[in-house]
Amino acid sequence: MEAKFRQAWFNPVFSSILDSPPERIALAGFGALQVGLHMTGLQGWACPFKAVFGIPCPGCGLTAAMDQLLHGDVDAAFHTHAFAPISLIAFLVIFAAVLTPASLRDKMVAGINRFERNYGMTAWVLSALILYWCVRLFGLV
Amino acid sequence: MLSWFGTALAWVAGIVVLVKLFQKEGILKGILGLICMIYTYIWGWMHLKDESLNLKTWMYIWTGCIVLGIILNFMNRG
Numbered sequence: 328m329e330a331k332f333r334q335a336w337f338n339p340v341f342s343s344i345l346d347s348p349p350e351r352i353a354l355a356g357f358g359a360l361q362v363g364l365h366m367t368g369l370q371g372w373a374c375p376f377k378a379v380f381g382i383p384c385p386g387c388g389l390t391a392a393m394d395q396l397l398h399g400d401v402d403a404a405f406h407t408h409a410f411a412p413i414s415l416i417a418f419l420v421i422f423a424a425v426l427t428p429a430s431l432r433d434k435m436v437a438g439i440n441r442f443e444r445n446y447g448m449t450a451w452v453l454s455a456l457i458l459y460w461c462v463r464l465f466g467l468v
Numbered sequence: 469m470l471s472w473f474g475t476a477l478a479w480v481a482g483i484v485v486l487v488k489l490f491q492k493e494g495i496l497k498g499i500l501g502l503i504c505m506i507y508t509y510i511w512g513w514m515h516l517k518d519e520s521l522n523l524k525t526w527m528y529i530w531t532g533c534i535v536l537g538i539i540l541n542f543m544n545r546g
Contacts, residue, residue, distance in 0.1 A: 335494055335495050335496065338494060338496050340496045340500060349510075349514055350511075353510040353513075353514075354507065354510060357506045357509075357510065370541060372506055375475065375478055375479040375482050375505060376479070379475055379476055379479045384502065384505070385503045386502075386503035386504050386505075449500075453496060453499045453503070457499065
C-alpha cells in the first residue's frame with residue numbers, strides 16, 4: 328500500500344508530458360490559443376463543470392489570472408487564482424521544450440524528471456491546488 | 469436550450485474520457501486532466517486508436533459539442 332502510494336506520488340508526470348512531442352506541442356498550442364483569445368476579449372475554452380453546475384473547477388480562473396500576470400497586474404492575478412505564477416512557469420517550460428533543440432531539451436527534461444522522482448514536485452503542486460480549490464469553494468479566501 | 473444540452477453532453481463526454489485517463493495514466497495525470505480539461509481533450513485524441521479505451525465515439529461527441537458551442541456563440545453574437 329505504502330509502496331503504491333510512493334510510486335503514485337513520485338510519478339514523473341510533468342517530465343513525461345515534456346518528453347512526448349504531440350503532448351507538449353498540443354499543450355503549448357492550446358495554451359497559447361486560450362490565453363490569446365482571453366487577451367483579445369474572445370471566449371476561449373469554457374470550463375464544462377462551471378457551465379453545467381455553476382461550480383468552478385480547481386483550474387477555473389487560471390487563464391484570466393495568467394492574462395493579468397502577463398499584463399503585470401500581480402495583485403489582481405493572485406486575487407483571481409493564486410496558482411497563476413506556477414501555471415505560467417509551467418507553460419513557459421512547455422514552450423521552452425517545444426522551441427529548444429533536442430540536446431538541450433533532453434537535459435531539461437532529465438533534470439525535471441529527477442526533481443519529480445526525488446521530491447514529488449507535481450504531486451505537491453496538484454495537492455496544494457486541490458486544497459486551494461476547497462478553501463475557495465467554502466469562501467475562506 | 470440547445471446550448472445547454474450541448475454543454476451537458478460535452479460534460480458527459482469529457483467525464484467519460486477523464487475516467488479513462490485516470491484508469492490508464494494514474495491519479496496524478498487524472499487530477500491534471502481534471503484541472504486542465506484541455507489536457508484531457510488532447511489525451512483523448514492522442515489515444516483515439518487505442519481499441520481497449522474505446523474513446524472514438526466520446527471524442528467525436530465531445531468535439532461535435534464544442535463545434536456546436538462555437539457556432540451557437542457566433543449566432544448569438546450576430
